[in-house]
Amino acid sequence: MQMKTQSKIIVIAASLILVLSFFFPIWYIDLEAPQYPEGIGLEIWLNKITGQKPHDLNNINGLNHYIGMKEIVPDAIPELKIMPFIIIFLIIFGLAAGISGKRSLVYIWIVLFFVIAAVGLYDFYMWEYDYGHNLNPHAAIKIPGMAYQPPLIGSKMLLNFNAISMPHIGSWILVASVILAAIAIIIDKKNTKAKNE
Amino acid sequence: MNRKYLKAFLLAVTVIAAFVVMHYGCQESKNLTAGDEAGRVYVAPGTYDEFYLFTSGGFSGHIGVYGLPSGRMFKVIPVFSQDPEKAWGYSEESKPMFMTSHGFIPWDDAHHPKLSQTDGIADGRWIFINGNNTPRIARVDLTTFKTAEIIEIPNSGGNHGSPFLTENTEYVIASTRFSIPIPNKDVAIDSYKENFKGTISFVKVANDGEMDVAFQILVPGFNYDLAHGGKGPSHGWAFFTSYNTEQANTLLEVNASQNDKDFIAAVNWKKAEEYVAQGKFKTFNTSYFRNYFDEKKHMGFSEEKKTVKVLIPEECPGLIYYLPTPKSPHGVDVDPTGEYIAAGGKLASVIVVHSFSKMLKAIENKEFETTIDGIPVLKYESVIGGEVTNPGLGPLHTEFDGNGYGYTSSFISSEIVKWKIGTWEVVDRIPAYYSIGHLCVPGGDTKKPWGKYVIALNKITKDRYLPTGPELTQSAQLIDISGDKMKLLLDFPTIGEPHYAQAIPSEILMKNSKKIYPIEENEHPYGIKAEKDARVVREGNVVHVYMSTIRTHFAPDNIEGIKVGDVVYFHVTNLEQDWDIPHGFAVKGMQNSELLIMPGATETIVWTPLKEGIYPFYCTDFCSALHQEMSGYIRVSPKGSNVAITYGIGK
Numbered sequence: 052m053q054m055k056t057q058s059k060i061i062v063i064a065a066s067l068i069l070v071l072s073f074f075f076p077i078w079y080i081d082l083e084a085p086q087y088p089e090g091i092g093l094e095i096w097l098n099k100i101t102g103q104k105p106h107d108l109n110n111i112n113g114l115n116h117y118i119g120m121k122e123i124v125p126d127a128i129p130e131l132k133i134m135p136f137i138i139i140f141l142i143i144f145g146l147a148a149g150i151s152g153k154r155s156l157v158y159i160w161i162v163l164f165f166v167i168a169a170v171g172l173y174d175f176y177m178w179e180y181d182y183g184h185n186l187n188p189h190a191a192i193k194i195p196g197m198a199y200q201p202p203l204i205g206s207k208m209l210l211n212f213n214a215i216s217m218p219h220i221g222s223w224i225l226v227a228s229v230i231l232a233a234i235a236i237i238i239d240k241k242n243t244k245a246k247n248e
Numbered sequence: 249m250n251r252k253y254l255k256a257f258l259l260a261v262t263v264i265a266a267f268v269v270m271h272y273g274c275q276e277s278k279n280l281t282a283g284d285e286a287g288r289v290y291v292a293p294g295t296y297d298e299f300y301l302f303t304s305g306g307f308s309g310h311i312g313v314y315g316l317p318s319g320r321m322f323k324v325i326p327v328f329s330q331d332p333e334k335a336w337g338y339s340e341e342s343k344p345m346f347m348t349s350h351g352f353i354p355w356d357d358a359h360h361p362k363l364s365q366t367d368g369i370a371d372g373r374w375i376f377i378n379g380n381n382t383p384r385i386a387r388v389d390l391t392t393f394k395t396a397e398i399i400e401i402p403n404s405g406g407n408h409g410s411p412f413l414t415e416n417t418e419y420v421i422a423s424t425r426f427s428i429p430i431p432n433k434d435v436a437i438d439s440y441k442e443n444f445k446g447t448i449s450f451v452k453v454a455n456d457g458e459m460d461v462a463f464q465i466l467v468p469g470f471n472y473d474l475a476h477g478g479k480g481p482s483h484g485w486a487f488f489t490s491y492n493t494e495q496a497n498t499l500l501e502v503n504a505s506q507n508d509k510d511f512i513a514a515v516n517w518k519k520a521e522e523y524v525a526q527g528k529f530k531t532f533n534t535s536y537f538r539n540y541f542d543e544k545k546h547m548g549f550s551e552e553k554k555t556v557k558v559l560i561p562e563e564c565p566g567l568i569y570y571l572p573t574p575k576s577p578h579g580v581d582v583d584p585t586g587e588y589i590a591a592g593g594k595l596a597s598v599i600v601v602h603s604f605s606k607m608l609k610a611i612e613n614k615e616f617e618t619t620i621d622g623i624p625v626l627k628y629e630s631v632i633g634g635e636v637t638n639p640g641l642g643p644l645h646t647e648f649d650g651n652g653y654g655y656t657s658s659f660i661s662s663e664i665v666k667w668k669i670g671t672w673e674v675v676d677r678i679p680a681y682y683s684i685g686h687l688c689v690p691g692g693d694t695k696k697p698w699g700k701y702v703i704a705l706n707k708i709t710k711d712r713y714l715p716t717g718p719e720l721t722q723s724a725q726l727i728d729i730s731g732d733k734m735k736l737l738l739d740f741p742t743i744g745e746p747h748y749a750q751a752i753p754s755e756i757l758m759k760n761s762k763k764i765y766p767i768e769e770n771e772h773p774y775g776i777k778a779e780k781d782a783r784v785v786r787e788g789n790v791v792h793v794y795m796s797t798i799r800t801h802f803a804p805d806n807i808e809g810i811k812v813g814d815v816v817y818f819h820v821t822n823l824e825q826d827w828d829i830p831h832g833f834a835v836k837g838m839q840n841s842e843l844l845i846m847p848g849a850t851e852t853i854v855w856t857p858l859k860e861g862i863y864p865f866y867c868t869d870f871c872s873a874l875h876q877e878m879s880g881y882i883r884v885s886p887k888g889s890n891v892a893i894t895y896g897i898g899k
Binding site for chain 2: 110117
């Protein structure tokens with residue numbers, strides 16, 4: 052079914068705002084401890100992992116070595132190389148759907164979006180699981196039964212650190228994009244209904 | 249009869265008891281401060297002080313850093329004196345900072361901290377301080393709180409009147425306390441009047457802080473004491489006190505105290521710049537050192553300079569004038585408007601305040617009493633702005649609150665006297681415990697004093713604190729000046745003699761304070777950027793150890809192949825890039841000091857092992873939960889042994 056111009060524009064806008072997700076972190080992990088009044092934490096972007104402050108990543112790796120956690124080396128994480136292409140694909144697909152005005156394409160786009168998000172979150176969880184459980188047996192600090200997997204979302208005490216993991220601006224841009232696409236369909240359905248009546 | 253005696257006895261006992269109570273009561277009263285003083289100086293845990301206070305360490309050669317109003321000490325900055333805790337003067341990098349034309353000097357007497365200024369207001373870039381004994385001026389960087397540069401002052405017998413500033417830190421100025429033959433030579437001491445001269449020095453400060461002795465003025469052989477640059481209308485001039493105009497060379501306490509008036513020298517330094525530009529200077533051959541610390545290379549450098557430009561007053565009319573000032577004047581302090589120049593005549597019965605505008609008029613009208621070596625002496629009546637009578641005994645220094653009042657310290661009567669500019673009346677006074685020298689109002693010698701407090705910097709403490717044997721603590725006192733009456737709030741001990749101090753609002757400094765040195769900017773020739781570059785290299789009997797530290801290990805931590813008689817250089821780079829994580833480095837039997845290496849810095853210390861054996865080394869600054877494990881071993885073999893250099897970690 053062909054959409055009206057108004058909805059087409061909304062779908063095009065929904066695709067284009069995805070460009071912004073390249074400029075903001077998708078997720079953040081804050082680590083709170085008494086010795087870090089100035090804060091320390093990670094930011095996960097589509098294509099990189101950085102510290103919240105210039106040396107945070109190194110300092111977190113330094114802290115993690117006490118519990119035998121693997122070093123976080125962004126270059127060694129293949130997902131960070133793939134993710135930008137997936138988002139570019141979504142942008143192009145969304146633009147195609149908007150310009151062609153095919154409602155079915157928009158449906159497919161939204162479904163794809165959710166699939167990608169679900170796979171992405173699962174993948175993120177698996178990385179966290181791996182870092183939290185796959186520990187060097189010779190680590191200085193070993194606490195029986197203790198794993199150091201940060202939460203996917205929410206907060207958790209990991210020894211002296213309270214780890215808080217939450218979506219960052221990039222995620223809200225993705226959410227806004229998919230909501231816009233849904234709005235485009237709802238408006239179009241209403242318009243069609245009104246016309247039919 | 250017996251009753252009579254008893255009555256008389258009881259009366260006597262009562263009278264004695266009354267006197268005893270009164271006696272102790274009076275003694276007690278000086279220690280009492282009533283009301284909310286405790287609240288005024290209470291800075292709650294985890295909150296910040298309103299001001300930084302920098303006190304000179306006097307004979308300790310350091311600078312102390314305190315918070316106001318709490319009086320809490322944060323840091324001791326080593327400047328002219330060696331400090332084994334920080335390897336200052338022991339590490340290879342810091343040794344050049346101690347070089348002078350007299351060789352390596354491990355100590356000095358640091359008197360006057362002076363915050364750099366822009367437009368007559370402290371700007372928080374640097375703090376300067378003088379080395380009194382072997383004439384030097386140091387510049388401390390206030391982003392790192394570390395000594396960045398030390399320049400020697402040539403042709404000076406002692407650098408007391410220093411380092412005072414011009415309004416935009418164009419120059420730091422200095423005057424010689426002791427006159428000496430210039431250039432220095434072997435003469436009879438009693439040929440003083442014939443051979444001894446003084447100098448006034450202008451040290452140019454570049455935008456990046458680099459200091460350079462721009463020119464000196466050769467002046468009559470008096471003792472030059474203190475100084476201040478002009479401000480506002482008097483910008484372009486600088487004022488220097490002098491005593492011993494009698495030119496005595498022995499028993500100065502009597503022989504230099506005979507004249508009723510000595511002089512304040514007023515120097516027109518803009519005029520001096522013109523004369524220098526016109527080439528009207530003489531080039532004197534001399535030797536003096538400029539030492540500076542390169543923050544990227546983490547290393548000090550030393551350069552010797554051989555000549556200095558000298559202006560002779562007789563050849564440069566209008567360069568310098570003498571203002572007669574009673575009696576053996578000590579401090580010379582310019583009020584915030586730049587119009588009044590207060591002189592602390594330490595043997596005078598009044599505080600004399602000269603008027604800058606009257607001085608200019610007197611110069612214009614040539615109202616001269618006489619001329620000394622080409623320097624016109626202005627008539628006292630022509631330059632006097634006012635006299636503060638009854639200022640206490642032994643007035644020394646004046647600072648200003650920006651609300652029209654001056655605060656003068658009186659050493660002999662041990663008090664601070666508050667007086668009004670213009671009416672010259674004393675409006676309040678408060679005792680100091682004891683024998684106050686300098687005093688400090690935050691911004692009190694600038695165009696815009698921040699006021700609020702005056703800090704008394706005292707020479708002796710006697711009974712103020714718990715006794716600690718013959719040597720007692722030094723002390724400052726915090727006095728509230730926000731109301732009409734001065735109010736003592738707090739005594740706080742200081743490191744060394746708190747000779748003078750300057751204060752600056754915390755917000756100006758704290759935002760610029762460095763947390764780490766970025767490791768990627770480390771250009772130390774023996775520094776390493778990563779643990780994999782750690783190594784040990786033998787060059788003949790010299791061994792270079794390129795060592796790294798990161799929580800919680802040294803790399804390498806096992807070193808073999810060192811031999812008795814080797815000269816071992818440990819170049820230790822702290823790879824940490826985290827705030828407040830220095831590492832220390834100490835080797836058993838090391839003859840000099842430890843190292844204390846800041847994050848991202850490299851420091852070097854030399855060790856010459858004397859005996860074979862195993863030598864442990866370890867981190868001295870508690871750095872983490874596994875700090876005790878941060879250690880290693882060095883194997884020292886006999887001279888001529890064939891143990892090869894090997895090193896490693898974690899094998």
